[in-house]
Amino acid sequence: MNPMALPAAFARLWLHQRLPAARLTALRERLLHRLLRDAYETVPFYRERWDAAGVSPEEIHTVGDLARLPIVTKTELRAAGEKALSAALRGRADLRTLRTSGSSGRPFTIHELPEFRVVRRAAFLRALCAGPYRPGRRLLLITNAGERPPAAWLGWRYISSEVPAARMAEALESFRPYCVYALLAPLRRLLDHYRSTGRRPPRPQAVYTSAESLDPLVRRRIETLFDAPVLDIYGMTETGPLAWQCAPGGPYHLAEDTTIVELLPAPVPGRARLVVTSLWRKVMPLVRYDTGDLAVAAGGGACACGCRFGTIARVEGRIVDCIRLPDGESLSPYAVTLALEEVGGIARYRVVQEALDRFRVEVEPEAGPGSGLEEAIRGALSALLGSGATIRVAFRDSLDPPPGRKFKVVENRLQEAGELCAS
Ligand SMILES: [Zn+2]
Incomplete structure (x- = not known):
């Protein structure tokens, strides 16, 4: 080339x-x-x-x-x-x-x-x-492209998004990039890593x-x-x-x-x-x-x-993951994330629509499932999804998806359940 x-x-x-x-x-x-x-x-x-x-x-x-x-x-x-x-x-x-x-x-x-x-x-x-x-500045790329040799004139270094978060953190701390480019999935794991170790990454x-x-x-x-x-x-x-x-x-x-x-x-x-x-x-x-x-x-x-x-x-977000409400209205995945924005104490969550009026929320709490957290989540979502919706909240230690499956913050499973879904 x-x-x-x-x-x-x-x-x-x-x-x-x-x-x-x-x-x-x-x-x-x-x-x-x-x-x-x-x-x-x-x-x-x-x-x-x-x-x-x-x-x-x-x-x-x-x-x-x-x-x-x-x-x-x-x-x-x-x-x-x-x-x-x-x-x-x-x-x-x-x-x-x-x-x-x-x-x-x-x-x-x-x-x-x-x-x-x-x-x-x-x-x-x-x-x-x-x-x-700017070209020439150090850029750390955390991507699924693997660990390619660095492009010297660009000042880039790649690290695979598949490696353990501790290795990504090491790369950050030794390379001290001017800027970081990363896919969201490894960034979420990095967030969890720094939260559990209490350390801070160098500031890009x-x-x-x-x-x-x-x-x-x-x-x-x-x-x-x-x-x-x-x-x-x-x-x-x-x-x-x-x-x-x-x-x-x-x-x-x-x-x-x-x-x-x-x-x-x-x-x-x-x-x-x-x-x-x-x-x-x-x-x-x-x-x-x-x-x-x-x-x-x-x-x-x-x-x-x-x-x-x-x-x-x-x-x-994805159209297939829009939330469908019993009255025929649809909500974008983003609208659901906005509703949960003000609820403190959540490190990570995912909302799954299982039926028109039934939702499952899985939550990785920031510091253990506090007493008010479940109520706050249910309250924020009820305001959006309607008071008739059943919202189950389950606390999890980790929300990492199984290998090969992408993490979806909001997921609509109506089609899998055979129910009508906006498309
Ligand atoms: Zn502009």
Whole structure:
């Protein structure tokens, strides 16, 4: 790989976020036309789908026209197998295959070319640079990518999210990173580790989080432990960063030059289903790909950081994990976490909807199950879920999920239970 490819791509993306609206639109449309033409000509999955829908890529002129094409899901792409790949590119020797577990835990195989990986990495670097990180500064990455050799000029060091929390803490304390980037699951384990040892980690300039929607309790615990701002980056392996925060608690800037994010009607009022088109994926294109996530739109306007891209207020979790109430209303997972935010004494919790009117709350208390804790939890949730809801509270020593299963703060099990669920 050309060693200048990443700095060059980063510089291009950095300039894109400052483009005037008309030039950004022109750039997006040019990339979109190329993507749709290539997908139609070389990817049987898309050609068949679009033919069946009676739409030709020639008819898609603007980003708004995209809505005429069908939405695709991960399940459909998984079932399509080789048909989801470009016949022109799938034989390339430098094609890389990777498997992501996704939030469902079911593996999804994605194929990509080095060109896409450069764009994804550059987009990630841009998201970091929206905060205090700068290339060359020490960055500790706690990810599921394993322990890769450090990228010297970037100043990065990787540690696997699978190692015991004590080893992550050791890496933090010996490396003393300028900034930390970590998935939420290992961060939760680090929080538990420092709580039980009573030690404190070295203070970074910022902690960047990723991979799941960030609930307020965990955000506050990370900020308190590290005494540093938390900046969240929302994205998926298959698309790269979709949106990022430049200030704690602020809106998320959408990666408008690498993706097209559509906010479509969702089963929860005021919330949107997030559908994405990746503008740079070639061998396995993602056109109107349903993320399954719920987002809240935000007002536009230029940001003090200089980025002119559109924004979303936040991501609120998986649509399949929305809580369904007996009156037909739905609540986002985030709404449930907000209700529990004010209850003190909780280190970690999870809320499972078992039936329309039955919920189980598992709680890892900060210092033993105090007498009022159970009542406070039940009170906070009853106000949200209705007085008719049965809420069982169970205290646990650890809420670590079994290996291979992702931790979900809010989980809807209605479908498993055979009950009707918003989808
Ligand atoms: Zn900004």
